[in-house]
Amino acid sequence: MTLLGTGAPDGLPRPDCPCASCATAVGDEARAATAVLVDGALLLDLTPGPAFAAARAGRSIAGVRQVLLSHPHDGPAVEFPAGLPAPGRVPDGRELAVISGHRIRAVALDAPGTGYEVTAADGERLLYLPPGAAPAGLNNGPGHGAAPAVRYDMVLLDAVGRPDALARLRAAGAITATTDVIAVHLDHDVPPGRELHRQLAAAGARTVPDGTTLVVGDYHAVPDLPRRTLVLGGARSGKSVEAERRLESFPDVLYVATGGTRPGDADWAARVALHRERRPGSWRTAETTDLVPLLAADGPPLLLDCLSLWLTDAMDSVGAWDDESWADGGKDALAVRVAELVAAVRATRRTVVLVSNEVGSGVVPATASGRRFRDELGRLNTRVAVECEHVLLVVAGQALALR
Structure with a gap:
């Protein structure tokens, strides 16, 4: 999974914004709009210039078979690059099988937009949520008389704007100690510099620079919350x-x-x-x-x-x-x-x-x-x-x- 972008729709820094977060968002802290390339075959959301973003990461979007959008219908304008399949959405609760072998289920949210649960052929699961959203209708999970939710190997979400989404996913058993939680959709309301990474580590999450490739299911040592x-x-x-x-x-x-x-x-x-x-x-x-x-x-x-x-x-x-x-x-x-x-x-x-x-x-x-x-x-x-x-x-x- 390659993160072509990890920022908010307007990117970070925002154009012509003089705030401290934008002023310090340079180098690895500069972020294009969040977009995720899964196994070279599935593209979740679009960042400006996705072909160039993929090339910078050493990847190609030539093999993409499905492009899915997560933002609300009246959300930010997106660029539809030539050569890619027309972007679409999966209705809430429906499942889509991609020719690459991935199964994609649309997850209902408590805010406008669509979340996606992506299951690979070997059974590993990824949850991707749009900015400002958490899954709707989560059960209470273990200890509350209900079966636990699906457990995810990796979760990508707006961890800064919706920390309660992390709490609800943990309560339902969807996020466990082995889940790699990646913060995306980072906007200029995040704390500048190293403070962002410290706050995310305290929440059991992390963020990575644009262009990073991660392997879903690989162990990553997130700093433990101090007792x-x-x-x-x-x-x-x-x-x-x-x-x-x-x-x-x-x-x-x-x-x-x-x-x-x-x-x-x-x-x-x-x-x-x-x-x-x-x-x-x-x-x-x-x-x-x-x-x-x-x-x-x-x-x-x-x-x-x-x-x-x-x-x-x-x-x-x-x-x-x-x-x-x-x-x-x-x-x-x-x-x-x-x-x-x-x-x-x-x-x-x-x-x-x-x-x-x-x-x-x-x-x-x-x-x-x-x-x-x-x-x-x-x-x-x-x-x-x-x-x-x-x-x-x-x-x-x-x-x-x-x-």
Whole structure:
């Protein structure tokens, strides 16, 4: 399978666009409209100048027997090169047998357009989806009383624009640990430079330069999602968005909110509502500071947001804000609570993303209790970071990998 293009219909960079993504889309990061040449016989979608694109990749489109379009009928204009069969579509749910031996089934989508499941003569399966689309009507897969969906050896989709499509395919069993997930239809809303590849790796996906030839069914080592990730950042740095992004392509996430509710606090209610609106509808929410049992139990990935609010509750419980109570056993009691949490992070077998505030870079708090909280949060962050495979610092919405 040769990717003649991996970009959005207008390509990347877009003509005359001054944005950062377009400005850095040079060399291997420059992408023509997505088009896929399968075994030299089947062409999925069209990129401008497909014959030249194929020649640059060391391929020829002279043997193409079928050209199929995936975009909506009112989608972007396409070039119909001479010498190729007239492009067509397969009606949803219908199957087409190509003289080359491939079987093609049209997959119904939740957005305009057509997806294609391509099965080779030896049984390997490829799923190709147009931009902004996910399969419609997926069953719930294993563990939900339904048979799993067809398992794919390779999936090409809009992984940046529709991470929920990845989550739904995983939940249905259509994407497994051995599926090679390739991000295509990349537009100028993707993050520029290496950040795109980092985000895709966190979702268990990758992208390749235009002209790359891949063998469906060949093993490719995609970086494993770290079991434990700590995301640090200051106020309004984007740390919660980064943490959510790391799990948005995975189903059945449990979001653990440690802040609870604050009756009568309109600002707090607005902040909580904003977080809830951002999260995928399939995620569940638990409002609790009792984190140790959750970390010890089996289950779906956890997103713990955040450790600073957990520490506030823990310090409340031991009377840490009062100097006398702090000296009279409060400090030792808090140390026990922190040690229990750190041990639970170390021992957990669940995938967990933890969020915390990075402290100590601003002014020194004016009160002893404020300095105490700053110091204890810094120590907690340090101890949790030791137990995490991946540690990120988010500054102005940019994630810097510390580990």
